[in-house]
Amino acid sequence: MLRQFLRNASSNPTKVTASITSTLSPSTNNSHVNTSKTQRPELLTILPSKRILNRILFDIDSQLTYKQMMPILNHIYNNLSTPESINLTQLKIQSSSYDLMKFKKLLQEIRKVTNSINVHLLDLENELIEQSAELGNNDAISILAFETIRKRQILKEIVDEEDYKHANELIKQLIDINHPLVFKMAGDLSWELNQPNQAIEYWQNYIDLVNKDKRGGGGDDYDDHLCQIYYNMGYYYFTYLKHPKLSLAKLNFQKCINHGSSNVSGSSTGSNSNEFIVKSHFYLGQLYVNNNPKLSKYHWEIASSSGLKDSIINLGFLEMNCFQNYHLAIEWFKLGMELNPSEVQCLIGLFDAYIALQNWKSANIYLSKLNKLFETIAEKKKTSELPENIKSSIIYNESMLKTFHQTRLNDIKLVTSKIV
Numbered sequence: 001m002l003r004q005f006l007r008n009a010s011s012n013p014t015k016v017t018a019s020i021t022s023t024l025s026p027s028t029n030n031s032h033v034n035t036s037k038t039q040r041p042e043l044l045t046i047l048p049s050k051r052i053l054n055r056i057l058f059d060i061d062s063q064l065t066y067k068q069m070m071p072i073l074n075h076i077y078n079n080l081s082t083p084e085s086i087n088l089t090q091l092k093i094q095s096s097s098y099d100l101m102k103f104k105k106l107l108q109e110i111r112k113v114t115n116s117i118n119v120h121l122l123d124l125e126n127e128l129i130e131q132s133a134e135l136g137n138n139d140a141i142s143i144l145a146f147e148t149i150r151k152r153q154i155l156k157e158i159v160d161e162e163d164y165k166h167a168n169e170l171i172k173q174l175i176d177i178n179h180p181l182v183f184k185m186a187g188d189l190s191w192e193l194n195q196p197n198q199a200i201e202y203w204q205n206y207i208d209l210v211n212k213d214k215r216g217g218g219g220d221d222y223d224d225h226l227c228q229i230y231y232n233m234g235y236y237y238f239t240y241l242k243h244p245k246l247s248l249a250k251l252n253f254q255k256c257i258n259h260g261s262s263n264v265s266g267s268s269t270g271s272n273s274n275e276f277i278v279k280s281h282f283y284l285g286q287l288y289v290n291n292n293p294k295l296s297k298y299h300w301e302i303a304s305s306s307g308l309k310d311s312i313i314n315l316g317f318l319e320m321n322c323f324q325n326y327h328l329a330i331e332w333f334k335l336g337m338e339l340n341p342s343e344v345q346c347l348i349g350l351f352d353a354y355i356a357l358q359n360w361k362s363a364n365i366y367l368s369k370l371n372k373l374f375e376t377i378a379e380k381k382k383t384s385e386l387p388e389n390i391k392s393s394i395i396y397n398e399s400m401l402k403t404f405h406q407t408r409l410n411d412i413k414l415v416t417s418k419i420v
């Protein structure tokens with residue numbers, strides 16, 4: 001359970017300490033999974049192997065070993081339903097809030113490795129944040145304070161007024177002492193509130209602070225945070241402005257990739273599957289497509305290796321229209337079809353590629369598929385009750401199919417005559 005935190009500021013001007021005095025009302029606790037009444041499995045049965053855990057501990061530069069970590073995690077895990085029973089001082093292993101936040105990082109990495117969320121491990125991760133906040137960890141305090149703010153401002157949940165006011169006071173204290181993470185999270189909140197200029201100002205403060213002292217101020221998620229920030233800033237300069245600042249967009253997308261790559265190097269947990277790295281490669285591909293198609297191809301190939309459908313489609317058209325490599329274009333379009341058999345752009349691309357190769361039989365096959373899809377869309381439009389996302393998809397696909405028939409009229413006639 002998310003407990004009330006940090007009722008008093010520390011006399012130490014560079015640290016905020018926690019004093020747990022009461023519990024938040026259930027209505028403010030929706031972001032935490034309630035499994036207190038559920039029989040939990042043994043912790044070891046839901047964790048990866050010791051070998052994997054040791055590798056992750058090494059990658060995140062943990063000061064405690066697997067042997068030292070497990071008694072701490074087990075003690076917290078076994079008392080999740082009664083957090084007031086958690087007493088780390090009774091363990092023979094000395095640990096700090098820094099160590100607990102390292103264990104939180106470990107659980108985050110497990111989610112990446114397994115590509116899944118285990119509710120019991122999520123509860124453990126939340127409790128590690130709680131315990132770290134009680135020990136005065138400012139990163140944990142920032143996370144909990146912004147969680148309260150976000151519930152009211154983003155999720156529109158009912159939040160106790162005293163809790164909300166106190167969270168704002170804590171954030172102000174953390175800003176006053178220039179704690180880096182509070183600026184990063186303030187930027188994230190502003191971004192969600194569609195206040196991009198304010199978000200960029202906060203993010204730039206974070207960047208300036210962690211660049212002064214990466215080890216002391218950036219925290220465990222330094223590169224992850226910068227990866228996200230630089231991607232968002234690149235996206236802002238590319239898509240938000242009436243007159244896009246393309247040079248700044250390129251610079252920030254590249255910085256995102258650089259920080260993601262530094263986090264990946266030698267690590268068992270990082271990979272190019274990081275969504276911000278993948279999207280940065282995709283947008284760099286778009287930015288270079290007109291003046292440097294080879295570089296565009298390079299970026300789209302990296303994004304495609306992580307399964308980004310739009311990059312796969314773009315590569316197909318790039319190979320076909322720019323490099324006249326029709327066979328390779330066909331391979332890309334077919335790969336896109338594996339991800340979505342009804343992908344209109346891939347069907348059109350395959351038709352065009354086979355026309356260029358004068359493979360009339362194959363061109364006719366995909367012409368038939370396009371005509372069949374057009375008929376299917378016409379039938380779906382007759383359905384009165386459709387989700388908005390389905391409606392918008394139908395309208396988009398119908399528009400593309402109409403354009404296809406209008407712009408390929410001669411090719412369609414040619415294919416039909418060859419087959420007949």
